Amino acid sequence: MKKSLEKFNELVDAFGRLPGVGKKTAMRFAYFVSLQDSFGGLKLAQSIEDAVRFIKRCERCGSLSEDELCDICADESRDDALIAVVESPKDVLVLEQSKIFSGRYFVLDEIDDERILSLKNMIEFYGANEIIFAFTPGLNSDALMLFVEDKIAKDGLKFSKIAQGVPTGVSLENIDMLSLLKAIESRIKA
Ligand SMILES: [Zn+2]
Incomplete structure (x- = not known):
């Protein structure tokens, strides 16, 4: 591939590392978010960043949570x-x-x-x-x-x-x- 497609190829690689995503699908995803729906692509990037930054494990039960206690542990x-x-x-x-x-x-x-x-x-x-x-x-x-x-x-x-x-x-x-x-x-x- 040409060096000018370096960023695109990086994105393909990133999608390809997701569970259950093969090379073809990774290409489709990369093409979709960078060209067909670039606004959706930016939103996806933001969602991923937010999730990575804010989602952690509940201190009591170990399930996913954005707070110290998850909604279920906190639900009376x-x-x-x-x-x-x-x-x-x-x-x-x-x-x-x-x-x-x-x-x-x-x-x-x-x-x-x-x-x-x-x-x-x-x-x-x-x-x-x-x-x-x-x-x-x-x-x-x-x-x-x-x-x-x-x-x-x-x-x-x-x-x-x-x-x-x-x-x-x-x-x-x-x-x-x-x-x-x-x-x-x-x-x-x-
Ligand atoms: Zn919990």
Whole structure:
């Protein structure tokens, strides 16, 4: 390529590093935002900058937030008794979109003493009595659940996991809403 297209090529490379975007799509995106809709392109650049600068992790649950506490942790109308433990902040977005869960969330994306302590603190804070593991079903997640359960077990705290309709190895974001609803309603003792 000519050197005069250096900036365009940089943009193609940048899009190409996004998950699920191949070279062709990256070219289409770059062409679109630099020529076809340059105003939209500038808005997109601004949105990306704002998101990168302002979005962080909620100090209590670990999901995405623009403040110290996310909207869900700060929402007094949520059901304090239930905490769904998920693998990624993305799973919180998926479950929230489905509007099927009214409890609270905890993002356990790293298994270390600090995260386990944060989970214990959260259980204490809300006085929760049921932990629902909403992990991608599979052998690894079963082992993980047992491990976490062992660390946080106490009298009066029940454990369950989402069950039916969630195929082994499929992450929550790829499950249709109806299956997710069934999975949560029919949760079984972990
Ligand atoms: Zn939170």
